[in-house]
Amino acid sequence: MAQKITTIGFDADDTLWHNERFFRLTQHRFAALLADYTDRATLEARLLAAERRNLGQYGFGIKGFVLSMIETALDVTGDRVPGPVIRDLIAAGQEMLRHPIDLLPAARLAVETLARDRRVLLITKGDLLDQERKLAQSGLGDLFHGVEIVSDKTASRYAAIFDRHGDGAARGLMVGNSMKSDVLPMISAGGWGVFVPHGVAWEIEHADPPGDSPRYREIADLGALPPLVAAIG
Incomplete structure (x- = not known):
């Protein structure tokens, strides 16, 4: 048959x-880095909106996620996000790319x-x-x-x-x-x-x-x- x-x-x-849990851990780190500028709920909503906008350009994955975090950080700080915060976000993305399976x-x-x-x-x-x-x-x-x-x-x-x-x-x-x-x-x-x-x-x-x-x-x-x-x- x-x-x-x-x-x-x-x-x-x-x-x-496992994969999404690494994104969630990085989002917690993102919220801590931007805590002086906005509350966590607002930050997460702005990040999600950025990810939706950027899917057509960056596609799915860690690199697009990091770029969306950087864009969101610029937005919520009025382009005044400190350089070390940007560096920390890049480092977080690099750590995600190295996470064990x-x-x-x-x-x-x-x-x-x-x-x-x-x-x-x-x-x-x-x-x-x-x-x-x-x-x-x-x-x-x-x-x-x-x-x-x-x-x-x-x-x-x-x-x-x-x-x-x-x-x-x-x-x-x-x-x-x-x-x-x-x-x-x-x-x-x-x-x-x-x-x-x-x-x-x-x-x-x-x-x-x-x-x-x-x-x-x-x-x-x-x-x-x-x-x-x-x-x-």
Whole structure:
């Protein structure tokens, strides 16, 4: 009997390994550095607005985050932000780029198990060099049949990726912690979308689940993914 799902895509950040918590730690540091100029809630709102504005120019990742912090620091201080604060923000970004990779529970087992009889792909967005570094340090790189580092995740992008690496989106499944990026566009492309919540989520990635879609599933962690795929077929 032919498999319904032949190709499985995994998101990387906060699906296979921790990532958002490093952004949150840096935001705490950012708030402390600017505490003399504005309150934390206002600062976070201004930073989020800057990140939204800048996505089209900088894309996703640490470098765009640091530039958005610097822009926000200039805005809330009326262009009077002290030089040492800018230097501290750059240092914080460099520390983020060096952070060690900490795999989430069952990540390796899920990829290894599914790679035995399905094609498994890593599909992630963000800075090319940073994502390549994290994949190399994760120890998972050799398990994937293909790696796609993209500027954004859209239905057309998923369709092209699953055509190139598999049997089309209709026989593909995408799993990730972002409803907006990992689940909804994959379902729009005709595939399966599996949401695996992460305790810390970036507000920009929030979206409502497609409750009426027969190709939507939610699991508590990646340990539940191999049985789910087996049940679908």
